[in-house]
Amino acid sequence: MARGLSREQLGITDALLATFGETVFRMSHNLQVREADPVRTLDWAEIERQREAMGLADGQIAARLGLTRGQVMFIRNFEESRRFRVGQQAYLLDLGGGKRYRPERVVRLEDRARYSEDALRLRGVFRFDAELARHYCEKGWWADDTVSGWLARHASKRPDAPAVIFSDQVITWKELEARVLRFAEGLRGAGVAAGEVVAVQLPNVPEFIVAFLAICRLGAVMTTLHMPYRGTEIQALLRHSRARVAICLAQAKDWSPPETFLTCLKTVVALGPRVDGCLAFNDLESGPPLSRDHAEPVAADPFLLLYTSGTTSAPKGVPHNYHTMLSNARLGVPEHRLGADDRILSAAPFSHLFGLYALHCAWACGASNVLLPAFTPPDLAATIEKHKPTALWTAPAHIAAVRAMGLLEKHDWSSLRLTIMSGSACPPQLVREFSGKLKACAVTQLWGMTETQGALYTRPGDPLETHCTSAGRPSPGTEVRVAEDGELQVRGCLLFPGFYDNDEANASAFTQDGWYRTGDLAAVDAGGNIAITGRVKDIINRGGVKFNPRDIEDLLDAHPKVLQSAIVPMPDAVLGEKACAFVTLRNPKQALTLEDLIDYLSDKDIARNKLPEKLVVVAEMPFTPTRKIIKGRLKIP
Amino acid sequence: MEQPAFDAVAAKQAIFEYCKKRGALAVGIANLADCERIAPPGHRPSDLFPRVKSVISLGVGGQTQGAWALPSKAMAYSGSTEVRGYKVAYGLAFHIEQKFGAPSVYVPPDLDPEGGPRVPLQSLKLHAELAGIGARSLAGDILLHAEFGFLYYASVFTELELPPDAPMAENPCPAPSCVSMYRQIGRTPCMKFCPAQCLSGEIDDQGRQKMMRYDMAACAELTQEYEAVPKMLAEAVADEVRTQGAQGLLDPDRKMLWYKVSAGSGAWFAQCFECMRVCPIATRAPQADPILRREQKKTG
Ligand code: B12
Ligand code: SF4
Ligand code: SF4
Numbered sequence: 058m059a060r061g062l063s064r065e066q067l068g069i070t071d072a073l074l075a076t077f078g079e080t081v082f083r084m085s086h087n088l089q090v091r092e093a094d095p096v097r098t099l100d101w102a103e104i105e106r107q108r109e110a111m112g113l114a115d116g117q118i119a120a121r122l123g124l125t126r127g128q129v130m131f132i133r134n135f136e137e138s139r140r141f142r143v144g145q146q147a148y149l150l151d152l153g154g155g156k157r158y159r160p161e162r163v164v165r166l167e168d169r170a171r172y173s174e175d176a177l178r179l180r181g182v183f184r185f186d187a188e189l190a191r192h193y194c195e196k197g198w199w200a201d202d203t204v205s206g207w208l209a210r211h212a213s214k215r216p217d218a219p220a221v222i223f224s225d226q227v228i229t230w231k232e233l234e235a236r237v238l239r240f241a242e243g244l245r246g247a248g249v250a251a252g253e254v255v256a257v258q259l260p261n262v263p264e265f266i267v268a269f270l271a272i273c274r275l276g277a278v279m280t281t282l283h284m285p286y287r288g289t290e291i292q293a294l295l296r297h298s299r300a301r302v303a304i305c306l307a308q309a310k311d312w313s314p315p316e317t318f319l320t321c322l323k324t325v326v327a328l329g330p331r332v333d334g335c336l337a338f339n340d341l342e343s344g345p346p347l348s349r350d351h352a353e354p355v356a357a358d359p360f361l362l363l364y365t366s367g368t369t370s371a372p373k374g375v376p377h378n379y380h381t382m383l384s385n386a387r388l389g390v391p392e393h394r395l396g397a398d399d400r401i402l403s404a405a406p407f408s409h410l411f412g413l414y415a416l417h418c419a420w421a422c423g424a425s426n427v428l429l430p431a432f433t434p435p436d437l438a439a440t441i442e443k444h445k446p447t448a449l450w451t452a453p454a455h456i457a458a459v460r461a462m463g464l465l466e467k468h469d470w471s472s473l474r475l476t477i478m479s480g481s482a483c484p485p486q487l488v489r490e491f492s493g494k495l496k497a498c499a500v501t502q503l504w505g506m507t508e509t510q511g512a513l514y515t516r517p518g519d520p521l522e523t524h525c526t527s528a529g530r531p532s533p534g535t536e537v538r539v540a541e542d543g544e545l546q547v548r549g550c551l552l553f554p555g556f557y558d559n560d561e562a563n564a565s566a567f568t569q570d571g572w573y574r575t576g577d578l579a580a581v582d583a584g585g586n587i588a589i590t591g592r593v594k595d596i597i598n599r600g601g602v603k604f605n606p607r608d609i610e611d612l613l614d615a616h617p618k619v620l621q622s623a624i625v626p627m628p629d630a631v632l633g634e635k636a637c638a639f640v641t642l643r644n645p646k647q648a649l650t651l652e653d654l655i656d657y658l659s660d661k662d663i664a665r666n667k668l669p670e671k672l673v674v675v676a677e678m679p680f681t682p683t684r685k686i687i688k689g690r691l692k693i694p
Numbered sequence: 695m696e697q698p699a700f701d702a703v704a705a706k707q708a709i710f711e712y713c714k715k716r717g718a719l720a721v722g723i724a725n726l727a728d729c730e731r732i733a734p735p736g737h738r739p740s741d742l743f744p745r746v747k748s749v750i751s752l753g754v755g756g757q758t759q760g761a762w763a764l765p766s767k768a769m770a771y772s773g774s775t776e777v778r779g780y781k782v783a784y785g786l787a788f789h790i791e792q793k794f795g796a797p798s799v800y801v802p803p804d805l806d807p808e809g810g811p812r813v814p815l816q817s818l819k820l821h822a823e824l825a826g827i828g829a830r831s832l833a834g835d836i837l838l839h840a841e842f843g844f845l846y847y848a849s850v851f852t853e854l855e856l857p858p859d860a861p862m863a864e865n866p867c868p869a870p871s872c873v874s875m876y877r878q879i880g881r882t883p884c885m886k887f888c889p890a891q892c893l894s895g896e897i898d899d900q901g902r903q904k905m906m907r908y909d910m911a912a913c914a915e916l917t918q919e920y921e922a923v924p925k926m927l928a929e930a931v932a933d934e935v936r937t938q939g940a941q942g943l944l945d946p947d948r949k950m951l952w953y954k955v956s957a958g959s960g961a962w963f964a965q966c967f968e969c970m971r972v973c974p975i976a977t978r979a980p981q982a983d984p985i986l987r988r989e990q991k992k993t994g
Contacts, residue, residue: 092905092906098861141921154764
């Protein structure tokens with residue numbers, strides 16, 4: 058360096074650097090101290106006295122330390138480089154225009170929050186086809202939607218309008234935002250950071266909404282656990298989702314949710330009475346609000362990780378970001394003819410995507426949500442009569458149960474303008490009957506999956522037959538096709554990017570050209586309406602003749618004695634498979650035999666080989682939380 | 695032909711006028727002997743220009759009032775007006791040679807290649823201070839002027855012998871408002887708002903500077919970004935950067951630095967002006983503020 062001389066030529070060793078580094082640095086002008094103003098006043102005595110404190114040139118330092126000038130220069134520069142930290146200019150970026158440096162506002166770059174490994178792993182799943190992503194953005198399907206952004210918008214534009222209606226409580230948008238910000242701050246204090254997964258097992262209560270929105274505001278991700286889940290299921294999903302924190306009820310009827318959650322997690326937030334080892338939901342909600350400066354999430358951030366099936370062996374975690382979910386909700390709102398004055402009631406649990414869709418649609422347009430904590434037919438009917446929702450999210454099974462108890466007649470359902478039925482195929486007769494009862498209400502059908510949210514639906518204004526016999530047409534931004542084998546395949550701005558941490562499921566879930574294999578069978582009619590005709594897996598192969606039992610099930614559901622039916626393949630030594638019908642009865646006291654059913658079906662012109670060859674009457678069907686029958690759990694005696 | 699007698703006072707007057715016409719706000723002549731005595735060997739005027747007779751120092755104005763409101767990342771680009779001062783000094787050296795026939799040199803403001811990136815060939819501040827156009831402030835010895843506030847300085851050495859000026863009689867720093875702030879919180883605005891927290895000091899009972907402490911090394915991290923270039927390369931090679939290895943050189947902030955390197959303007963490296971932004975003298979001295987300057991012209 059000095060005069061082009063190298064370290065070796067100058068005789069610099071590590072020993073020399075270590076011995077003199079600090080001293081040279083201090084004597085040099087790197088650290089300057091001046092007393093009074095000697096140069097200006099030409100106070101020569103002081104100038105001489107202070108020379109070293111004001112900073113010596115290398116030659117002067119060399120003379121004092123017994124080094125060469127070249128050595129001092131090398132040592133000083135070495136020490137300057139060693140102490141020099143890059144990235145300091147980042148401190149300047151927030152300053153100016155009236156903003157000044159305040160030490161308490163500065164977090165060193167290396168100390169600033171970073172996504173954890175788990176968070177990055179989840180973010181890593183969000184790989185979309187670049188071409189398609191560009192298309193979705195160009196179309197305006199993918200925009201800057203976030204639920205936090207929507208909440209803030211409603212809270213500022215319509216602060217006093219109702220956001221949540223629950224029992225005798227009305228929570229306005231302004232109040233909801235305030236609760237969310239306080240709970241978010243509580244969660245932040247409990248260690249929830251951007252990208253982390255928070256598990257929520259709560260019924261449809263206001264706290265679910267507060268928790269969900271607070272998780273979102275922090276840029277974190279919610280994974281829901283269905284209310285019926287217990288120990289092993291919960292543990293498996295917590296493990297798979299890598300959840301950091303859980304929010305659950307402090308007490309349940311016959312078990313202790315906190316106990317289960319605490320076996321896997323350090324931080325559990327319990328709603329209800331205080332529980333040892335848990336944080337109290339109310340405490341978290343009663344502190345100060347989250348700082349307005351706290352980084353907002355953006356539309357490309359993940360915010361949901363929902364599980365579809367296979368809870369214990371190979372969980373199928375479906376991750377979504379705001380792009381996929383909220384584009385679908387925003388585009389769906391005008392299709393469903395929803396607006397800010399609507400009140401939406403979901404009979405489906407919020408732990409399930411169909412329930413969440415009710416929230417997403419309401420938040421997209423500023424409608425309010427009427428809450429029903431847990432479905433029972435009388436509670437649904439009473440809530441509708443009391444709070445007069447204009448829109449109802451429901452599964453056919455809910456309505457079938459309501460009908461069976463005669464609650465359609467006993468209660469006032471006239472506030473409803475829209476019903477969306479989803480969760481399982483809807484018997485045409487049920488739609489017809491329900492429409493007949495609710496003259497001013499459009500009874501529509503929706504087909505969706507956790508992987509897609511609302512992919513197909515009929516629209517208000519469609520002919521009754523369309524609502525009865527099909528799941529309608531694709532939602533905006535959605536493309537569907539029916540493959541050669543009859544399977545419905547989906548693509549579009551709503552589609553999830555792939556299962557989380559499940560290569561095996563991903564390998565078979567998508568076609569070569571990127572369409573999602575839904576596993577559902579579909580048929581398209583001349584009007585472009587798509588009917589879901591069954592599950593690919595439900596197909597019964599009777600001696601080589603394959604058939605879909607769905608139409609038989611529809612017929613059985615219309616039988617006066619049958620409440621619900623499900624046909625499953627039963628092994629047969631000769632034919633391979635035969636059909637076995639499971640039914641629940643409208644009136645358990647009235648007997649039903651296989652012969653009754655065969656007679657009934659024979660009148661309907663049914664091919665003989667499709668007739669059920671065994672009947673099992675059960676007291677209850679095994680249901681998914683959205684009241685879809687879980688055929689796999691029907692055990693043939 | 696008889697040579698007209700050289701009138702040093704008139705020459706000084708002409709030189710001052712030349713500078714002011716070209717944008718300098720203040721000009722002064724430093725006492726050469728004092729300069730020689732204070733500057734360390736190797737950095738004295740005579741080390742650079744052995745037959746030097748006079749040290750001329752001039753200062754150009756700092757910021758527009760608007761500029762002080764810029765975000766600091768933009769201020770980094772527009773804050774430095776030193777090149778304007780250098781241009782005047784460069785022209786002045788020619789002017790003196792042409793008009794007075796005396797060899798002159800525009801003093802390179804730059805760094806001594808034998809000292810590395812923190813050691814100047816000459817201290818421009820020393821010249822300006824002795825020439826009476828600035829006094830050392832608590833903001834790391836940045837010179838301030840009661841009337842012109844914060845200036846950038848440039849120097850000319852000449853063989854022309856000119857009558858020297860005296861250092862300023864008063865030091866405008868600390869301003870009265872700074873003294874009262876210091877009395878309350880123990881710090882002045884420059885100390886409080888320096889993002890590197892590299893300033894500290896004391897004010898005596900008469901409200902004068904008692905002690906000035908400046909951690910130049912810490913300040914250099916914010917103002918001398920060019921030292922970041924080799925540091926980043928070293929870190930990348932040692933795999934110490936945020937994005938591992940040489941890939942780290944492609945991180946946006948690092949690429950920004952390469953941009954500045956290739957764009958090559960030294961002025962752009964200087965980034966931080968926070969101590970001056972909050973300094974009442976730098977920003978609101980009557981002649982520092984172009985708007986006040988205009989008002990004064992109108993009324994005066
Ligand atoms: C290196 C340098 C820096 C370094 C170190 C600054 C410092 N204060 O030491 C860094 C990169 C940090 C820097 C920052 C800034 N700088 Co600068 N910088 C210079 C430069 C090139 C040399 C200054 C220096 O190191 N002098 C040596 C020091 C120790 O001496 P001194 O204080 O001037 O003099 C005393 C010495 O003790 C001794 N002495 C005399 N000569 C020498 C020589 C040596 C080698 C030594 C050791 C001692 C010594 O005698 C003096 C009386 O005690 C000058 C231009 C120049 N050529 O002078 C500009 C200069 C000082 N910078 C200037 C400016 C404006 C800035 C910034 C505001 C700009 C920015 N945003 O980057 C900041 C302000 C920081 C601050 N609070 O001071 C202006 C100051 C104008 C003014 N009004 O005072 C100058 C004069 C450039 C100019 N053309 O006007 N700068
Ligand atoms: S230039 Fe910036 S870092 Fe340096 S002393 Fe001034 S405020 Fe501090
Ligand atoms: S703000 Fe300006 S006047 Fe006040 S102490 Fe600092 S340098 Fe001096």
